Amino acid sequence: MTSFRVAALQMRSGTDPQANLTAFEALVREAAGSGAVYVQSPEMTGVLVRGREALMERITTADKDPLVRRASELARELSVFIHIGSTAVLLEDGRVANRAFLFGAEGELIATYDKIHMFDVDLDNGESWRESATYAPGDRAVVAQLPFMNLGLAICYDVRFPQLFRAQALAGADVLAIPAAFTRQTGEAHWHVLQRARAIENGAWVIAAAQGGRHEDGRETYGHTLIVDPWGRIVADAGNDEPGIVVAEIDVSASADARRKIPNLKNARDFIPPSPVGAEVMA
Template identity: 60%
Template sequence: MTATRFTAACVQMRSGRDPIRNRDAAVAMAREAADRGAHFVQTPEMTSLLERNRAALFEKVGLEAQDPTLNALREVARERGIVVHVGSIAVKAGDRIANRGYLIGQDGEITASYDKVHLFDVDLPNGESWRESATYAGGDRAVLAETPWGWLGLTICYDVRFAALYRALAESGASFLSAPACFTRQTGEAHWHVLHRARAIETGSFMISAAQGGLHEDGRETFGHSLIVDPWGRILAEAGTEPGVILAEIDVGLVTDARARIPTLKNARTFEVEAVPAPRPAGRAASA
């Protein structure tokens, strides 16, 4: 029988350039979350390493099977009997790197993985510029992973801006959606909360997103504010900018309730887009 309630935790981090130090921080906070009653623990995007220098990044990143953070969090899941969602780590993928998230079962085995689909190639108003596609290999599939409480849609960070992905996951059976992130401070201040509440409301799903927060060793500044949002768009738990753990009780029945009250998934219809030109005065040729 599927359990109808569980406690979810987000581990907020300030990952730096040392993968072992980052691993130890993630493990310590995951254990803290379990000690506080969490059944499901999520870490942020790039849990194991934040490094803007491409050469240094490639030097520190290895193969999935040997990744120290992934292996350590598998052990935490096994020893505490919890589900661990590693928001993402960097792993080698040919001549580039995959930004890959993992779901780890209570037995410590990897049950699903997801490569970030939408890559952050942007130029921000303050002069900040990012070209993830120069280093990372984007994924090409959405991933729905089974948990003891229902189905979880796996996404990462910039994905949260693409509503169709979340609708597709919810239509495929997801009750919980996630966007563990490394949001910049500028974009986070503008859009982090509204995007999470919108994705939750649009799909009648929980949104669970652990984040990076603060000023990092490689010079970037991230927004933090890890969030757990219910299907009605209410924020159940929120962090600030400092590393730490937030928890919230998840009542799975709220998904059914929200989708019954406002059945947007059922009411959606297919349609075509018609482009209607402006009327032109009779007897006049259109200007070039």
């Protein structure tokens, strides 16, 4: 099939992993009941908490994580593909991975992806984030082959690095997954335009489940879960920061059609980069 229904969950994950799991399951069931065959949750579905110590008290390894286990069970029970946009899992070396999990309709693990780009930034409103102080960055781009789409996996801040999505598109991705927990400040400025740009540049669908609202740890996220078509048109937008689901019918043949009309993937050429501005020009 080229046309199918997808759902993206908008959540307000807090500091209690069990409460987040309960909210996740309720939304997954609602999404499956709507006819979605693919369900995506946002970044940090399992827990959203400030501080390394508080985080470490609440997470475990992937093989013991209740959210990961339950997502597999729900995929099998509901016969849907479930994509945990990301959750924090403990690594053997004591560091943490911000990891996505994709399960097939029989509950099998199809793919994982560790967030590559770390959000290390000081914002104008006084917020400061240093993901690299806690998380080990991934080093591998992933395209997962599903029966009805080829899905490029990314997480939140990755959206600002177009080379990742270009590599996925060239590898055959016709849908890009960009689940996120965008801050309200950056979301209001850039969320919609970045998601639309990644769709347009690559002639691909974009599905972006989001965290939204004021969380228990005090942070605010933007919400506005989106589904964007390969021409850059927004076909579904939560329109707010409240928990819920966004559902849309997508047709992956629209990706091939967009790439025929704007064949930039084929027309790209290698080039010699410029010297840094101010660098001495060698004769």
